[in-house]
Amino acid sequence: MDKGLTLDRVAIFRNGTPLVAFDRHIAPGEVVSVMGPSGIGKSTLLSVVTGTLPPAFTFTGRILLDGRDVTHTAPHRRMVGILFQDDLLFPHLSVGANLAFGLRPGGSPAERRDRIAKALVDVDLAGFENRDPGTLSGGQKARVALMRMLLADPCALLLDEAFSRLDTALRAQVRALVFARARDRALPVLMVTHDAEDAAAAGGDIVNLGM
């Protein structure tokens, strides 16, 4: 019960009115999909986990990560990874520097370069270190964003409509890659989506909000 991501009786309120309630443990390697129409508070639920809840909202309950209570931890100390529908690569940094931003500090410069090169090989982007992220295709950007997140060694992964900007063929490919990498590392994954296909491909439990 200790390992994994737990949303312990989380209830979110908008200006005092109840919006979403969620109570669930996600085991390492498990994917839980949250579905529901837009505006129901799916993304708001994720912002409670990352610690970036907008000021109009309040919440009760606790967030536990591998047994640690992170409910009031600063966002950058939670070790919770998140992917949005946009890649949000930093436009002023090269692909390699984006990955170096994610990679935890430590190791010699050569070792760090090596890990970044390996990460790029891992997603079929060998030799892309010096490329401008603005020149990559949508699928390439999505893969760089995934590796950047994984290099930060997160303890859980959140997916906020992460595949909805990709076209159908690419989408299945990127989705399979993300789930495979998450399973390899035994990450608990919480995905919000409005696409039943995403949820089906995840193969885990599906929670419907607002129905």
Added chain:
Amino acid sequence: MKNRLLPVVPALTLVAMLGPVVAGLYGTILPAFGHLPAAGLRGPNLDAFRALLAWPGLSRSVTLSLTTGLGTTVVALALVMLLVAGWSGTRAFRLLERLLSPLLSVPHAAAAFGLAFLIAPSGWIARALSPALTGWTNPPDWLIVQDPLGLTMIGGLVVKEMPFLLLMTLAALGQTDAARARQIAAALGYGRTTGWLKTVFPRVYAQIRLPVYVVLAYGMSVVDVALILGPNTPPPLSVQIVRWMGEPDFTARLLAASAALLQLALVVGALLVWRLSEVLVARVGRLWIETGHRGTCDGPVRAVALTAGTVAALSVLLGLAVLAVWSFAGYWGFPDALPDAFSLKSWIRHGHGVLAALAETALIAGIVTMAALVLTIGCLEAEYRHRRTLTQRGLWLLYLPLLVPQTAFLPGLQGLLLNFGADVGRGPVMLAHLVFVLPYVFLSLADPFRAWDARTGTVAAALGASPDGVLWRVRLPMLLRPILTAVAVGLSVSVGQYLPTLLIGGGRVATLTTEAVALSSGGDRRAIAVFGLMQTGAALLPFALALLVPALAWRNRKGLQHG
């Protein structure tokens, strides 16, 4: 360290911006009521006001302040609105838009000199038309510049305030869905201008109300443009206040203080009248909308608006050109269109003085702008981290230093500084400049800073970057272009400051602007041209760099090239 400082930055900013204004007003009120302990005078009494009322030039001075301020605002606002209504989205409009930044950064004094050199009886226009069309072999004896009604002064202010109002309008248009409103109006059979005025103008005006008030307050109390283009017997009230401040005896100082309070009352009164007129215009406008008139004279109105916009832009640009010609002119007799010879003589003669003034100008502008930038980023970052956005009331505070006339609080501030034994000079001048630079830097940077996608910050934090790390490593680099633009705005505002430099510097801080304006009474056109051009260059160069540096720094970064 930074984290502990950050929460106090907004308070510090308010003090830096409003402290001198409040202190200056306090320092004006005391001597206005006869209280000036330094001179052994104890109040309160109304002697200064009685003396002011007894001054024979008072009613003319007051009238001039009102007509120049209201005239400038009405004309500039009307022309900008008609220009945007009739032409936004066209090729001609895009050309004017491209001229906007350079026009905006030309200092008021330089633009005023350029205009004077163009339209004076011995100016470039008269020379170009003589003797072929006019038959003049000597300049006619007409009082065009410094005319008693202040019309030339209004013209000089209008050509400089139009770019400012246009910029504010363009920023407001982005939030008003103007393009679709125009399409709907056109589909319903409305002419371009009429449709815009009936659908978009009310929304745009609500957004540019405060900038319009700034133009009104500025036009009523400006000093440097009034010295160059305005009438002088008697001059507008603000110029008379500065004259009294410059006189050695203390009764003149009391007179100046009482006149400064009168100036403040005039501006407040004019703003109230303007506010009431807004209500009236809105009511008339609603009646006009209800008539359903589709607009019949849109064509001529469009033509007038474009002509006026072109004339305004040309008078600044040609003014700079004539300054350039004068600065290199050898002998230039009337009515020759160009000098007999060009030489570097004027530049060499004034080279030393110009460089010294440039160094002083750059030092003050650089330090003041950096301070303003640090405070602004501190405020915006504190707002972001503590998730508190500026309220409408906060916005008023930001505009307050621009609405209180300079002539109302700077004399008092100078008096206070002298009372406390604080030496007038460069340091106090910088603090006074900061009052005016801060709001402009803040207004320039606030929108781009807030428009930054907060999810980028969430991702960076998820990658383990601390709040400071997100700011320094992600947010500021991504915002390089707007930050440099804000710096350029700050520098050009500081370069253009006349009255704070003159009064708080006690006449001992010589910047390009104070030197250029001081030359205006002498009539040495070559010297004026050299200083005016340098002043323009000092304000313009930072804008060029603000375009160039990001283009070079991010030349390999596609995502940042169209900011």
